[in-house]
Amino acid sequence: MAERGRQYLLLADEDLISLVEANDAEAFAVLYDRHSRAAYSLAYRMMGERQSAEDLVQDAFLKVWRAAGSYRSERGSVRTWLLSIVHNRGIDQLRSLASQRRTQQRIEASAPRSQPSEAFAQSWRNVQREQVREALRTLPPEQLSVLELAYFSGYTHVEIAELLDLPLGTVKGRMRLGLKKIKDYFDSQDTAVPR
Amino acid sequence: MDHERFEELKDAYVLGALPEEERREFEEYLAGHPERQAEIEELNAVASLLALSPEEQEPSPELRRSIMGLVEPEAEPRRASSRSWLAGIREYLSVRNLALGAAALLVIGLFSWNMLLQGEVHDLQGRVQNLKASQEESRMVALEGPGVAHGAHVEVMILGDDRAVLMAEDMPPVPKEKTFQIWVIEDGVPQPSGLFETREDPVATVIQRPLSGADAVAVSVEPEGGSTEPTTDPMLTAKL
Numbered sequence: 001m002a003e004r005g006r007q008y009l010l011l012a013d014e015d016l017i018s019l020v021e022a023n024d025a026e027a028f029a030v031l032y033d034r035h036s037r038a039a040y041s042l043a044y045r046m047m048g049e050r051q052s053a054e055d056l057v058q059d060a061f062l063k064v065w066r067a068a069g070s071y072r073s074e075r076g077s078v079r080t081w082l083l084s085i086v087h088n089r090g091i092d093q094l095r096s097l098a099s100q101r102r103t104q105q106r107i108e109a110s111a112p113r114s115q116p117s118e119a120f121a122q123s124w125r126n127v128q129r130e131q132v133r134e135a136l137r138t139l140p141p142e143q144l145s146v147l148e149l150a151y152f153s154g155y156t157h158v159e160i161a162e163l164l165d166l167p168l169g170t171v172k173g174r175m176r177l178g179l180k181k182i183k184d185y186f187d188s189q190d191t192a193v194p195r
Numbered sequence: 196m197d198h199e200r201f202e203e204l205k206d207a208y209v210l211g212a213l214p215e216e217e218r219r220e221f222e223e224y225l226a227g228h229p230e231r232q233a234e235i236e237e238l239n240a241v242a243s244l245l246a247l248s249p250e251e252q253e254p255s256p257e258l259r260r261s262i263m264g265l266v267e268p269e270a271e272p273r274r275a276s277s278r279s280w281l282a283g284i285r286e287y288l289s290v291r292n293l294a295l296g297a298a299a300l301l302v303i304g305l306f307s308w309n310m311l312l313q314g315e316v317h318d319l320q321g322r323v324q325n326l327k328a329s330q331e332e333s334r335m336v337a338l339e340g341p342g343v344a345h346g347a348h349v350e351v352m353i354l355g356d357d358r359a360v361l362m363a364e365d366m367p368p369v370p371k372e373k374t375f376q377i378w379v380i381e382d383g384v385p386q387p388s389g390l391f392e393t394r395e396d397p398v399a400t401v402i403q404r405p406l407s408g409a410d411a412v413a414v415s416v417e418p419e420g421g422s423t424e425p426t427t428d429p430m431l432t433a434k435l
Contacts, residue, residue: 011320019322025270029263036254038247045249054258058265065266069352069360070399076240083246091211132247150212151245157207158214175206183241194247195240 013078021068028065035079036061039086046090046152056093060085076195087151094154128194135185143178146171196224205235209242219368226346226365338414338431342367349431351402351412359406361389361414364397369416376417378425379404385413390421409435 008016008030019027039060043053063085071081136144149155149163157175161168186193196204201224207213208221225231338349345367352360361377369375374392378385379402391400406412413429 015320022322023270025263025267028266028270032259032262036259037251040254040258041249041252042246044252050255053252054254054261057254057258058262061262062265065269066401067399070362070397075236076243080240080243080246084243087211087243087246129247132244135244136248147210147242147245150207150210151242152249155212156214157212160212172203172207175210175212179206179209179238179241182244193237193240194244 014073017068017071017078020065028061031064031078031082032061035082038079039082042083042086043090046087046094046154052093056086056090059089063089080195091154131186131189131191131194135182138185139178139181143174143181146174147178150175196220201225201228201231205238206242209235209239210245222365223346336412336433336435338412338433340429340431342414342430347431349414351406351433353406353435359402359412360399361391361402361412362397362399363391363393363414366393366396366398368393372419373416374419374421375414376421376425377402378413378415378429379406379409380411380413381409383410385425387421387423388412390417406435411435 008019008027011019011027011030013031013034016027016031020031036057040053040057043056043060044050047053047056060082064082071078075081076084139147146160146164149160150157155163157171158168160166161171164171183193201221204213204217204221208218213221225235334353336351336353338351342349346365347367348364349366350362352362354360363375366375374390376387377389377391377400379388380386381404386404388402388404389400391398402412411432411434413425413432415425415427415429417426
């Protein structure tokens with residue numbers, strides 16, 4: 001990397017975004033290197049295979065490149081913004097796929113991954129990820145499963161109720177309790193929820 | 196929607212698990228009750244933590260190359276560096292290094308590198324400040340028209356250097372095979388100036404034609420991929 005490029009490494013994400021807004025490709029490259037792994041991990045978790053995940057990440061980063069001006073720091077960090085783009089576009093894509101292809105088998109196949117003992121066997125790179133891991137470990141599997149089906153697989157609450165053969169009210173209740181438990185974890189650690 | 200229903204749906208909303216119609220209903224309620232926004236943002240921050248939970252996967256180097264290959268042709272040419280004096284110092288030091296001992300070389304090298312770092316970071320931060328300052332000097336123009344009746348809020352930010360960005364919020368939905376198209380009207384002739392979709396809300400899109408000398412800017416609904424001339428009446432316009 002050129003010397004100038006190395007200096008970008010010292011800038012905060014918010015400064016890099018301002019430079020990206022001015023079509024600075026080097027600043028964009030630094031943002032990519034900083035966050036592509038997290039973005040790809042989320043995309044892969046949602047799409048389930050490499051090519052679709054890469055397409056999704058490319059789509060999201062191009063959105064960052066072409067619409068960096070729409071970032072609002074008061075709404076959260078650059079990483080949160082980027083991951084929300086990946087998430088929203090991933091949901092759009094999952095929902096545009098034929099729903100027939102998203103079979104009960106896929107749900108059942110993904111269910112074991114939602115078990116804490118397997119899902120979180122991976123070592124985590126940083127403290128924040130470790131905190132999130134710990135927070136999710138406090139969730140009963142049935143709550144975690146509902147959150148994951150909604151967040152990663154793009155199912156609506158109505159679809160989740162049908163797939164799991166549960167009353168809609170139960171699904172909503174598990175969503176509410178699951179999110180509350182995550183927040184409670186951070187409260188109990190006297191730590192703000194990362195943004 | 197009432198308070199009770201809002202409470203019932205807010206968790207599914209932040210998880211992205213509301214069907215389209217309910218999501219719209221929820222967002223309309225939220226728009227009418229800005230005092231609930233902070234609560235939703237807080238809940239959204241909790242839901243967003245799930246994005247950090249997947250097992251880590253490494254994207255391929257080809258993906259980086261592919262993305263940079265798309266980005267670099269659109270990038271601004273790099274500006275001439277303002278650090279030529281620093282380069283001079285480095286050259287000078289490199290000559291001096293021949294005569295100085297290894298220890299002196301290390302000390303001076305570190306010092307000059309530190310200077311270089313500070314100088315370049317300062318330079319970059321200066322550019323950031325300039326960009327922010329130019330944003331402050333920018334002019335906003337609101338678009339009006341039938342789209343506003345549907346709740347759309349669209350403004351064009353005209354930057355000092357003749358660039359312009361269209362920002363749209365709460366645009367009405369359009370069929371899948373349609374898209375929004377921006378037109379810059381010059382001497383009464385609408386010129387195609389970019390497309391945008393509203394899957395992300397709000398959206399910001401660079402207007403692809405300069406606005407200097409233009410009469411107006413407009414937005415219409417066009418077939419996917421855009422049109423060379425408008426095929427529907429503009430839903431939003433602004434005189435410049």
